[in-house]
Amino acid sequence: MLTIRDAGILxxxxxxxxxxxxxxxxxxxELNLDESLRILRSGGVSAHFVLAEDGVVYALxxxxxxxxxxxxxxxxxxPSVNARSIGIEIVNRNGNRYPYPEAQIDALIxxxxxxxxxxxxITPGNIVGHSDIAPRRKVDPGRFFPWRLLADAGxxxxxxxxxxxPVGSKNEIRLxxxxxxxxxxxxxGRKDGGFVYLSDPENPPIGVNDIVKLTLRDIVTAFQLRYEPDHATGIVTEITMGLLRKVSSLIVEEQP
Ligand SMILES: [Zn+2]
Incomplete structure (x- = not known):
């Protein structure tokens, strides 16, 4: 039984x-439950749900x-995934270092x-991690997130x-x-405390700094973080190539 507590946003x-x-x-x-609720209810960021380690859900x-x-x-x-998504924040200080408790994952399912x-x-292919939609900039929910267990549960x-x-060409990997x-x-780059896409990073608008050029390797790393977390190197092996082909076929199959 799912326990949902009202934690109305402030x-x-x-x-x-x-x-x-x-x-x-x-x-x-990245924070404990109390800190997470405080930031997400009262700070400059928010989410629809916070999921505690014991499986209790807080609805914001x-x-x-x-x-x-x-x-x-x-x-x-x-672009702008917020506009068409529901966001769940799962309490874990670092899902690249710490596993997710079973009670938490049962409740998440x-x-x-x-x-x-x-x-x-919301199609299966549109259930994503932050790292999928913001490669390099974000690495959550992390290598310990049990994507396979979730898929087992549908x-x-x-x-x-x-x-x-066989490993394909760069362009094939890109596609x-x-x-x-x-x-x-x-x-x-970073602007006014947030981030903006840059069409011409060599000539950024005034006020933009911390410019990052996202490479193919960064995107491969994001893919591997989810499907091949023990090999999140950005280097495509035959295993990565097989995973890329399989995942892309699953996504293509679900197109209307
Ligand atoms: Zn995130």
Whole structure:
């Protein structure tokens, strides 16, 4: 039984939704429960749900409000993932170092089922981690997040029967990542406390700094963090290539 507690937001860090919800974004908080609730209810960021380590869910915002959880992000060629997503913040100080407790994952599966039932446009391929939609900039929910376990429960996708494939050209890898939904190579920078995409990073607008040029290797690393976390190097092996082909075929199959 899922325990959901009302933890109504106290800030104005959200806005009314104008686009339909078709995406679910999973994060880890980097903070303990109390700190997470404080920041997400009262700070400059927000989420729809905070999921505690014991499996208790704290509901901060209704689905018809846009929460500010994803920041600069792109999925399946659509920028601004916040506008059409539900965000769950899972309490874990660092999902690249610490596993997720079983009670928390059991509750997450129930919570995801409930969200998907209420927002049927969320397809398996649109259940993503923050690292999928903001490669390099974000590494949550991290290498210990049990994507396969979730897929076993019908949440999201997993490339079960992928086989090693000959490594293709850079362009082939680029196209497969795109078919999987990942953003393409791009540049971004920091401006006024947030991030902006840059079309011409050599000549950025005034006031933009900390410029990052996202490479193909960064995007491969994001893919591996999810599907091949013990080999998140950005280097495509035959195993990576097989995973890329399998995941892209699953995504392509679900296109309407
Ligand atoms: Zn995040």
């Amino acid at each position: 800030s104005t860090s959200y806005h009314p939704r104008t686009q339909p919800v078709d995406t679910l974004v999973l994060h880890y908080t 915002l209704p689905h018809n409000q846009v929460a500010w959880h994803a920041g600069l992000s792109t999925w399946r060629d659509q 129930e919570l995801c089922r409930k969200i998907i039932a209420e927002n049927p446009a 949440i999201g996708i997993w490339p079960y029967d992928a086989r090693p494939e 497969l990542l795109k078919a999987c939904g990942y953003p393409q190579e791009h540049a971004y």
